[in-house]
Amino acid sequence: xxxxxxxxxxxxxxxxxxxxxxxxxxxxxxxxxxxxxxxxxxxxxxxxxxxxxxxxxxxxxxxxxxxxxxxxxxxxxxxxxxxxxxxxxxxxxxxxxxxxxxxxxxxxxxxxxxxxxxxxxxxxxxxxxxxxxxxxxxxxxxxxxxxxxxxxxxxxxxxxxxxxxxxxxxxxxxxxxxxxxxxxxxxxxxxxxxxxxxxxxxxxxxxxxxxxxxxxxxxxxxxxxxxxxxxxxxxxxxxxxxxxxxxxxxxxxxx
Amino acid sequence: xxxxxxxxxxxxxxxxxxxxxxxxxxxxxxxxxxxxxxxxxxxxxxxxxxxxxxxxxxxxxxxxxxxxxxxxxxxxxxxxxxxxxxxxxxxxxxxxxxxxxxxxxxxxxxxxxxxxxxxxxxxxxxxxxxxxxxxxxxxxxxxxxxxxxxxxxxxxxxxxxxxxxxxxxxxxxxxxxxxxxxxxxxxxxxxxxxxxxxxxxxxxxxxxxxxxxxxxxxxxxxxxxxxxxxxxxxxxxxxxxxxxxxxxxxxxxxxxxx
Numbered sequence: 001x002x003x004x005x006x007x008x009x010x011x012x013x014x015x016x017x018x019x020x021x022x023x024x025x026x027x028x029x030x031x032x033x034x035x036x037x038x039x040x041x042x043x044x045x046x047x048x049x050x051x052x053x054x055x056x057x058x059x060x061x062x063x064x065x066x067x068x069x070x071x072x073x074x075x076x077x078x079x080x081x082x083x084x085x086x087x088x089x090x091x092x093x094x095x096x097x098x099x100x101x102x103x104x105x106x107x108x109x110x111x112x113x114x115x116x117x118x119x120x121x122x123x124x125x126x127x128x129x130x131x132x133x134x135x136x137x138x139x140x141x142x143x144x145x146x147x148x149x150x151x152x153x154x155x156x157x158x159x160x161x162x163x164x165x166x167x168x169x170x171x172x173x174x175x176x177x178x179x180x181x182x183x184x185x186x187x188x189x190x191x192x193x194x195x196x197x198x199x200x201x202x203x204x205x206x207x208x209x210x211x212x213x214x215x216x217x218x219x220x221x222x223x224x225x226x227x228x229x230x231x232x233x234x235x236x237x238x239x240x241x242x243x244x245x246x247x248x249x250x251x252x253x254x255x
Numbered sequence: 256x257x258x259x260x261x262x263x264x265x266x267x268x269x270x271x272x273x274x275x276x277x278x279x280x281x282x283x284x285x286x287x288x289x290x291x292x293x294x295x296x297x298x299x300x301x302x303x304x305x306x307x308x309x310x311x312x313x314x315x316x317x318x319x320x321x322x323x324x325x326x327x328x329x330x331x332x333x334x335x336x337x338x339x340x341x342x343x344x345x346x347x348x349x350x351x352x353x354x355x356x357x358x359x360x361x362x363x364x365x366x367x368x369x370x371x372x373x374x375x376x377x378x379x380x381x382x383x384x385x386x387x388x389x390x391x392x393x394x395x396x397x398x399x400x401x402x403x404x405x406x407x408x409x410x411x412x413x414x415x416x417x418x419x420x421x422x423x424x425x426x427x428x429x430x431x432x433x434x435x436x437x438x439x440x441x442x443x444x445x446x447x448x449x450x451x452x453x454x455x456x457x458x459x460x461x462x463x464x465x466x467x468x469x470x471x472x473x474x475x476x477x478x479x480x481x482x483x484x485x486x487x488x489x490x491x492x493x494x495x496x497x498x499x500x501x502x503x504x505x506x507x508x509x510x511x512x513x
Contacts, residue, residue, distance in 0.1 A: 055386060075389075082392040093387030096378075107391045110398075116298065152387075159391065 004064050006031040006195060007052065007163060012061035012071075013219075014047055021047055023219030024061070031162075034189050034196045036206045036227075039216035040241070040252050045199040046090075048216070049165040052197075053085055054078035066162070083111065086161035090168040092148035094140040100127055100151045101136045107158045126154045130184065146177030153184055164188060166198040170205050178202060182209045203242070207231070215241065217250070275496070279474045282396075286404055286470070289397040299402040307368045307403075308410030314367065315360055315414045316421045319351075322359050323422030324429035326350050331434055340436050344444025347426035349453060352419055357457045358505060360418045361464035364411050365497040369472035372403060373493040376476025377486035385477065395477070404469040411465035415457060460508050467500035 005028035014022040021044040029035050037045045050056045051063055054073060063071040070081055094103045104123035108114045114122060127136045130150040140148050149169055156164060166185065170178035182205050188194040200206060206213055207227045215223040215230065215238055223230060223238050231242060240248030326347035334343045376399070379385050388395045423445060430436040475493035479485045 053390060055389070079392045079394070082390055087390040089383055089387060089390070091383055093383045093390075095384055095387070096382075097375075107393065110391070110393055155391070 004067055005029055006033075006066060007197070008062075008064040009048065009051070010062040010064070012048075012051065012063065013059045014044065014051070014056065015059055020219055022058075025216070025220050027214055027221050027224070029195060029197060032189060032193045032195055034185065034198065034209055034211045036198045036200055036210040036213045037216060038200060038206060038213055038241070039222075040250070043216045044219060045216055046167050049087065049167060049197055049199060052163075052165065053082050053087055083159050084161055085163040085165065086156035086159050087165040088149065088152050088156050088167065088169060090171060092140070092145075092152040094148055094151055094155070096140060099137050099139055100132060100143070103140070103151060104155045104158060107155060111159060123154075123158075126158065127151065130154045131180075144177070146173045146180065149173070149177075149181060150184065153181075157188075161194065163195040163197065166196065166200075168199055168201070170200065170202045175204075178205060181205075185209055217241075275474075275492075278478060279470050282400070282474050282477075283470055285396045286401055289394065289401050294397070295405070296398055296402055299398065300405060303402050303406035304410060307372075307406050308413060311364060311367055311410070311414060312417070315363060315418050318359060318363055319356065319418035319422040320425035320428075322355050323347055323351050323425030323427075326355065326422075327426045327429040328433060334434060334436075340434065340440055341444050342448070343430050343434060343436055344423075344426065344441040345448035347430075348423055348445050348449045351422040351426065352449065352453045352457045353509075354457075354505070356419045356422055357415050357460040357464060358501060360415050361411065361461065361468065361501050362498060364407075364414065364465075365468045365472075365494060365501070368407065368410075369468040369497050370490050370494050372407075372469075372472040373476040373490045374486055376473060377479035377489045380477055380479045381482050381486060400473050400477070403473060404466070407469035407472075408462060408465040411468065412458060412461045415461035419454065419457060456508075456512060459512075460505060463504045463508060464501050467504060468497045471496040471500060 007029040009025055009027040012022050012025045013020065021042070025044070025048065027048070037048060039045055047056060051058050051071070052065065054070070054075065058071050061071070062069060065081060065085065068081075070078070073081065094100070095106070098106070101120055101123045104126055105114075105116070105119035108119040108122050109116060112119070112122075124133065124136050127133055130153060132147060132151055132154070135143060135147060140151070143151070153164075169181045169185070173181065185196050185198065186209055189196050198205075198210070210227050213223075213225060213227055213230050214221045217237060223233060223235060225233065230238060233239065233242075236249045240250045327343060330343060330346045334340060334346075376385075379399075385395050385399075388398060427438060427441040430441050431438060472493045475489040475496070479489045481488070
């Protein structure tokens with residue numbers, strides 16, 4: 001029997017309203033790896049990571065996490081998986097009605113068994129680690145996108161996940177804040193051994209942070225390589241995407 | 256003769272209503288399942304009790320006071336004509352405790368608390384905050400919905416009881432001012448003619464109305480689709496569904512206990 005990768009997608013297919021998005025996608029991710037998923041809009045990058053935590057059911061194929069097949073789990077069955085696989089959404093998804101501290105304290109109270117005061121104290125410490133100590137009592141609406149994303153990362157890390165899924169973590173951020181997020185992702189992997197799967201369009205991030213990059217095209221992994229190897233690829237489709245050229249061999253639906 | 260297009264529209268509407276009723280029934284099952292065993296989030300329950308109940312009290316008291324007074328004003332011509340002052344309290348109290356109190360306070364509660372609840376949950380849905388909860392391995396039904404349903408049930412019942420008492424005071428005040436009926440006469444009119452059954456009849460109704468408002472407002476909130484426009488549509492649908500549910504439940508409870 002062959003050993004499975006830590007996270008593995010096998011022949012995954014997904015269609016929306018009859019329109020196929022993933023068409024037999026295969027992807028294996030190693031433990032502790034930082035893998036970036038790139039590709040044009042609508043190619044199924046976010047769909048892929050949502051499948052892993054059960055936010056979207058697949059139509060066909062298999063998804064494995066740490067030796068357990070997860071694509072057949074129901075909503076309740078996914079809760080243990082979600083405690084090990086955290087997700088940071090593109091829009092941070094902090095709870096409007098709570099301060100940053102309360103947002104971070106919520107999962108501590110629910111899963112770590114902490115009382116409210118202890119959870120708040122721990123939440124403040126965690127917010128300080130992402131440089132938000134001075135904003136701990138603010139509401140999400142009072143903060144910038146970058147701050148909200150850092151708070152969302154702090155909240156996700158309260159579960160001590162083994163895998164963290166990032167959906168476009170640097171989209172909409174200025175370069176300084178984007179690089180701060182990059183640094184956080186790198187530190188997570190290097191210091192805590194967390195596996196990071198990052199959906200992104202941000203080439204500076206990809207080149208400086210990724211261990212490997214999966215380039216999705218037409219519902220499959222078209223190329224899987226280190227950032228340097230991908231940049232040096234002779235594949236004309238990869239080259240068109242990396243160079244950001246509007247004309248070339250790449251077929252982009254809707255254009 | 257009904258055309259094909261009309262039949263198609265009627266059929267589509269019937270399917271949509273059936274889907275919504277089925278969805279609400281499913282949510283009711285999920286709420287009941289989440290209560291077994293009852294692992295409530297106490298903080299969330301207390302927070303909802305406060306904002307749904309305490310903050311509704313002034314408007315409910317004001318409405319109930321004038322509703323009670325209104326019953327006396329409506330009956331004033333007959334009371335004067337027949338000289339039946341000893342029955343003025345009974346007429347107002349009977350109508351308030353059994354019908355006007357629960358219905359009026361239920362509709363008021365639906366407009367204020369139910370609509371607000373749908374808008375809040377709807378906004379959380381379209382901004383993926385509910386998915387954010389699920390991603391943290393926190394069940395939105397157990398954490399968000401159950402405390403809201405319980406808070407609405409408890410608070411609508413409590414507000415109806417308080418509203419009933421305020422309405423009786425309102426009736427007595429207006430009777431004194433409009434019909435010159437003294438307090439003592441009104442008190443004995445209430446005490447001698449109204450039974451505990453009249454009071455509990457309204458309380459049963461408020462429990463049923465609270466459940467209907469809670470479940471419809473939560474259901475339409477968490478099933479929002481289509482951004483801000485969808486939230487507006489959901490609030491509208493929730494208020495209409497709650498009002499229809501209140502009238503239907505009122506009829507059947509009254510019929511069943513008559």
